[in-house]
Amino acid sequence: MKAAPFAYARPAALSDAVAELVNADGGGKVIAGGQSLVPVLAMRLARPTTLVDINAVTGLDALRAVGDRLEVGATVRQRRVEHALESAQVPLLRLALPWVGHRELRSRGTVCGSLAHADPAAELPAVACCLDAELRLAGPDGERTVRAREFYAGAMTTALRPEDVLVAVSFPVAGPREGFGFAEIARRHGDFALAGVAAHVRADDAGDVSAATMTAFGVSDRPVTRDVTGLVRATGGDRSELVGALDDVVRELVDTDGDAHASNGYRRRLLRALAAREVAKAHRRAVRGTAEVGA
C-alpha cells in the first residue's frame, strides 16, 4: 500500500522544525532515516498530517567527542557510526550496530531514530540504557536532557512529546579497564531479537570489579537494566557459574508473554545463556585492562 497524503516540511533550522511540529497540533511526525516510519506509513498504520524531515537542519549531523562523551547527532546514519573512527571509543555501540537490520537499512537509518522509535526488541535503546546515555531533546520551551534509563516508558512510548525533536544522544567514552559484551538470538540475521543482552563491566586498577551492568531487550516492553556487580564479584566472572547466579535476575527481567516466535520459558533460557556468556566476556575484557572490542 502507499502512504496517505501528508504535508512535507524540510526546514533548515531546529527552531523551525519544532515550530512545524507545534503547528501540526499533534498531527506531526519527525522523519529521520524513515526506516521504521515509512513501513508504518505504507501500511497506513499511521496517517500524520505533516512529516517534518530533519535532514536539512544544520548541526544535527555531527558525530564528535565532547569531553569524555561521544555525541551522535539526530541525522547521523547508523552505518556512518559503524565505521567512524570516533565511535571506536564506544565499543558497545560498535558491537551492537551490525545486529541492527541489514546494511541496506543502516545506510539510511539513524541512531537517534532507533532510540526515538523505541521498539522493545531494538538493539540501540538497550545500548543506550546499558551505558546510561543522555538524550538531548528540543521542544517549544527549549532543550532538556533525559537519561536513557528514564526515557523509555513502554513499547514505542518515550519521554518525547509530539512537538519534541531528539537532537542528539551522548554515550560515555570507554576507559581502559572497561569491558563489554553484546549478543542476541533472532530467527534470522537482521530480524528483531527474540532475546538479547548488552553487558558492561568496569574493573579498578587492581583488577577488582567495581561495577557490572546488564540490559536485556526483546523480553519486555522496554529495555531493562540491572546492576549485577555483586553477582560478578561472587562468581569471579566465571561463565558457567554465572548461568546459575543470574537465574533470579533473568526470571524477573523476562516479562513478555509467549508469542508466535517464542514462549516465555524459551526466552528465559535464551537470556540466561546469553547473559552469562556476555557478562563473562565483558568481565574478561575489563580485567585484562583494554577496552578492545575483539574477543
Next chain:
Amino acid sequence: MTSIEEPVQKGLRPVRAEADDTVEVRFTVNGTPVVLDLPARVTLADALRDHLGLTGTHVGCEHGVCGMCTVLVDGEAARACLLFACQLDGAEVVTVEGLGRPDDLHPLQESFGRNHALQCGFCTPGFLLSAYDLLNNEPEVTDEELPAELSGVICRCTGYRNILTAVSETRAAYPEGIPEPGNCARRTLVGRSGGRSATVAEEHAEPSDEPARTVEIVLPEGEPTIAVQVDTALDVPFDEVWRVLADVHVLAGCLPGAELTEELGEQLYAGRAQVAVGPIKLSFHGIARVLEQDRETGTIRVLAEGQDTGGARTQADITLRASATAAGTDLRADAAVYLTGRIAQFGRALAGDISRRMFEQFAESVRQVATTGEAPQQSHAAPSAFRMVVATLVDRIKRIGRRRGGE
C-alpha cells in the same frame, strides 16, 4: 578532540509543501540529472519505475523486508521503497540499469550469469546492487561473512548458493576493488505516468522561448533499446526505388501509421505517427532530419524523434541502403531505436518484432510505389499496427508450437 562535521546532504534544500502540493526534486540517476515534481508520498521506487521508466528496480513487499528495490544512494545500498523521492534532493542514485550495458555487462552481472545465480531474476537487481555496495565499500569481507552480509535480499527461487558463489568469485577476481557501474551516462528518461516528470539535459536544453522544432535531434548515449536490420529483395530496378527514397514525402507515406505534416527547411520535417498495440494507443508528434541522401551509394540516413502525450518517447537513427542486383534492388534498413516510457515496457523482443514488421511493411510499400508509381494507400488511424501485433503474436505462437513439436 576529533570532530567531523559532514556538510548537510549535498543539495538538500529547505521546502514546505501542503498535502496536495508537489515537491521539486533534483537528483542524478545513473549519471543523468533529472528534475521531478512529485507528491511527497511518492517513494523512490515508484519515482524510478513510473516517472523515469526505469523498471529494473523491482518492488516486492514495499516495507523494507524483501530487498527487491535495493538501489545505490550516494554509493550505498538503500531500500528504494523506504525513501520518499523528495528526500533525495541532491543525491546520486544508481539502479541496475546503470550497472552495466547489454553488450558490456558489469563483472557482477557476468558472474551471476556464469554461476546460474538467477532463475526468475526478480531478486537479481536487488542482489546485484547489494553485492556491489558490499564489495565496493567493504572489500575485506570474507566468504564466511557473505551469507549474513547478503541476507538483506530475499530470493524466492532460493538460489542462494549460486548467488554467494557469484559474489565470492567477483570479489576474488578484483582484489583491488570492483569496477564502477559501467552504464552511467546522460540519456533521456521519460516516465510511464507522463506529465510532470522531465529529464534535464543541460547541454542540449533549448531556450524555452524558441520553438522545439529548431532543436537538434540528440540521440541518447547509451545502447539502443532495439537494433533492427531488415533486408528485402525488391523485383524493381534501382532507379525506381531511388525515386521513392529521394522524395521524403513519398518515403514518409510508405511508413505505416506515419504522416508528414510540415516542411521546416534544411532537411527538417515535422510529422506524426500512430501506433496501437493492445490496449495501448500511442500518438507521436515529432521531427525528422535527413542527414544524408546520396544516390551514388543509394543511401539515405534519417534521425527521428517523437513524443507521445502520455510521456512515451522514441528516437531512431535509420539508414536505408538500396543497391542494384541482377533481379532488381536490395533494400536494407538498419535502425537503432531508443524507447523510453510506457513503450519501453513491451520488452525488447516484442518491440523488436514489431519494429521489424514495420520495416517489412515499409519495404513492401516502397516496392508498391516503385512499381505502380502511385502513392501508397494507407489510413492514418493505424489499423495496421493492430494487425501487425496480432501477426507478430501469431508468428511467435507458431514458432513456440513448432519447437514444442520437436522440430
